[in-house]
Amino acid sequence: MRTLLKSSLPHLVTNRGYYNDTSRVKRHLLSKIYQPGNLWKENSPEFQSKSHEPSSKSQRLMYKAGLIRPTSPGCFHYLPHTVRSMEKLIRLIDRAMQEIGGQKIDMATLCSATLWKQSGRWDLVGKELLCLMDRHNQEYCLGPTHEESVTSLVATEGSINYKQLPLLLYQITRKFRDEKRPCFGLLRGREFYMKDMYTFDITEDAACQTYTNVCDAYSNIFRTLGLKHVKVQADTGNIGGKMSHEFHLPASIGEDRLMVCGSCDFAANMEIFHPGENNCPSCKGELTESKGIEIGHTFYLGTKYSRVFNAVCHDAQNKPVVAEMGCYGIGVSRLLAASIEVLSTEEDIHWPGLIAPYQICLIPPKKGSKEMAASSLAEELYDAICTIPHMSNEAILDDRDHLTIGKRVKEAHMMGYPYVIVIGKKALESPPVFEVRNHRTGEVQFLSKEGVLSLVQEIRVI
Incomplete structure (x- = not known):
């Protein structure tokens, strides 16, 4: 009897399959x-009692196929076929991150408000944080991202020796965000899976090289899945930093507006454009507007967090230098749903072949x-x-x-x-x-x- 692979997906149970009594082959x-039938129609009382969200093709297909079930707006049960697909996607991402030197960790979901207040993001992010207080009157949030936590971890454990650089730490865990308007199933939820990586370097040049390496790894992941994607310049938002890019799958249901040049490789999110700009800032060519589903986001942070928490590297002369950081995210559950959204017909699911259940x-x-x-x-x-x-x-x-x-x-x-x-x-x-x-x-x-x-x-x- 073959040994089954253990799940690499935190908090989810691996589909263990079943064995025939007369065969040593796992069947x-x-x-x-466990695959509930087509009971969830958008106009049914069952659906209406669970969700009032706008729907998408991927959401309808995943309901119809018994892949997910809603628990409350923006939150879902992932059923056996979906878990198998997610585990495959995670294996692919793990391989890509480890090929560029990533080390996998698993940080606490419950994040101290003290750290977020120290960075200034407790008030900046505001209502998007899912907050709670324990019996000792200590405030926490359920982590939507972990810049404060990882930087505090590295700083607390002492300086990083230059021989350890670049240091790339990543995790794939559930994240939480109090979305004002959850919609489109797994495309925009309140509870979701994300791969988040945090990098530490000793110089700006080295940090930029790490940034390039991670962006290239992201593009390779999406190409391996057979997904046509666009990398665009983007706003740094409440995460901050000096530079940011988003990775999008072009789709009519996408909530981001993208400006793409037809003459060169320039592309940007509309949010960084000034009103009235219609020409490419690189070659003056014509820009075309399209819509996209964001599946990845990268940030060169500089010393925004490392200076606050005193995360230090020591160079070859043993001189302390404030670490240059980057952070990088892939919405894993969103990527799964987005791939179904862009590849499928109205009636049939088409998975990226490698991650079909x-x-x-x-x-x-x-x-x-x-x-x-x-x-x-x-x-x-x-x-x-x-x-x-x-x-x-x-x-x-x-x-x-x-x-x-x-x-x-x-x-x-x-x-x-x-x-x-x-x-x-x-x-x-x-x-x-x-x-x-x-x-x-x-x-x-x-x-x-x-x-x-x-x-x-x-x-x-x-």
């Missing part, structure tokens, strides 16, 4: 997965049908796929054989499995032939068992 059976859905014949004799071939094919090392946990068997093949195929496409394999009447031929549907391209192939396994070998997974 994920759709009948066993399962790569393959196998559909055996309906019970009592003429093709039922081929049912055993479905299990044999499933087990053969799972013996391919990188695919051992990537297939699901739709064993709900009381439903027609057509209904299950339609649901499989709605769920967005990249490959749907149908064991139908051609499986009764000699040798058996299986129908393989590519969800992304719409291509349908009829392949032998060997052909299916050859195709499966080429599927990329995280």
